[in-house]
Amino acid sequence: MTSSSAAALPKVKSRSFLQDATRRFFRNRLAIFGLSIVIFFLIIAIFAPLLAPFPYNKAFFDRARLFPFQHPEHPLGTDDLGRDYLSRLIFGARTSLSVALVVQGIALLIGIPLGASAGYFGGIIDFVISRIIDVMTAFPSLLFAILVSSVMSGGFRTVVVALSITSWIGIARLTRAQMLSLREQEYVNAARALGASQWRIIVQHILPNAISPLIIAVTLGIPATIFAEAGLSFLGFGVNDPIASWGKMVGVSSAYVRVYWHMALFPTLAIALTMLGFSFLGDGLQDALDPKQEE
């Protein structure tokens, strides 16, 4: 081969994995749709006090159960205690998203170390952690969350604890499986042969390669947590009263649904839209980050 033939080859611009994934992601219309919904609700949650016309706990006792547009100050009507429904919905986004993000964060903090040590070290450590995972899997997670929050005082922290107890299991199992397959890879053997410490191998070589499934798992775990929080609040085991929660609004509305349809419609739409946003985003990330699974 001469140098002239090498120069004649067409110049291929190389793309990194991340650039490739970004391209794939932005070509997926459903994923963009999901991302926009997520950004929309995140903005609402962050700037809730600025966006809401009234504080979430301000009750107008002479304006209970107004229909949408019945009063110029309440475009979406009011609830059974005369609180502005739009403001309650806006603050509900805050409750929903902060519970979901905190719970998923805790899931990562517990799940990754447990899963990683089970998968990497194996033996007795793996046995013990796997049995813990088995037992926790036998619990129906929602019923367990109801039981836990019923014995605690109720409130934001209760909901987070109740949902976190089972939320880490999926992450731990996933991390363990990733470890099991990655620790046999050649570059890990090479690192070991070069004398890298176990800690360094886990943090530097294995975890970065296990990260895309974890990102996907967390993104898809968020709608599940939003559902669980809404469900707990719906049944009356969630956040305490003046705090706005979509699930609680739905729960209250079911007693009034025959006449005051708006009380049921708006919070259910909010729950459905947020969950759809996150799951479309998660599916889009999955297709973008894991092209092997593409059909």
Next chain:
Amino acid sequence: MLRFLLERMISLVFVLFAVSIIVFIIMHSVPGGPFDEDKGRLPPEAKANIMRKYGLDKPMYVQYFNYMKHAVRFDFGIPYQQPTTTVAALIKKTWFITMQVGLLTILVAFGLGITLGMLAARHQNTWIDNVVTFGSSLGVTVPNFVVALWLILFFTVARNWLPMGGWSGNNSSCLIGNYFCNDWILPVIAYAVAPMAIIARYTRSSIVNVKRADFVRTAKAKGLSERVVMNKHIFRNAQIPMVTVLGTEIPNLITGSIFIESIFRINGLGKYFVSSVSNRDYPMIMALFLLIAFLWGITYMLTDLAYALIDPRIKVGAKSS
């Protein structure tokens, strides 16, 4: 085979034991009990009597061993909310209703789900496929209590076609005696949407995967009709992923949805679970958790056995790599 069953049984017993300890500890982890003053004032002697009657005055570990001693003989005690019956009888009564909801839901979800999935797979990449695929991602995501309220808003509030709640209730009209009533329709649809969507999705993707296999091409080359290829070659091989869904969905469906039961005011297992937790009905809570953990364990085992029945290449108990 025998070894596999034995191993699974031992691990199930271990899991049930662990579940009972964890539930017991959580239930008793806060001071107070089911007969506290806020549920109605009792003279101290009467309260002491009740506590003694139910053994609540004994130390924790004694209470636990007493309960388990009876539980292994399927005697789960007396529910505090309804002391005239037993936990086992109450569960039997409420589970019967939950089972009706669940079995109908399974029929609807699997019937429609498999049909839609096959339809989408046969017309892959056409508008039919797109509608089914998009519809099933909506159905998987939107929670059943949201679907339930939307159905009520449309069919009861806006149109007044169907009753809003109950299960063979007073103002429902039924086909045969107390069965197949019009108040069954909304709960079953609301409950079936999510599993139906999951089943449709799995059916579609497993058929699409099998369709590309060499043996399907061979069958077509032999001149077999489209229908024979679909039924004999594709569908049978696409069953494995479907059994997985069946295995994960059935225990959920037969133990009921708390949300569906509380929205539609159905007196089933899920609704009793909520009232047991609110009333700190220890024997009832414990029995319900043990029942559900047991059902899940058994279904996982049966799922593994079903794999081997459908696909002779799969050996039960063989270590998967």
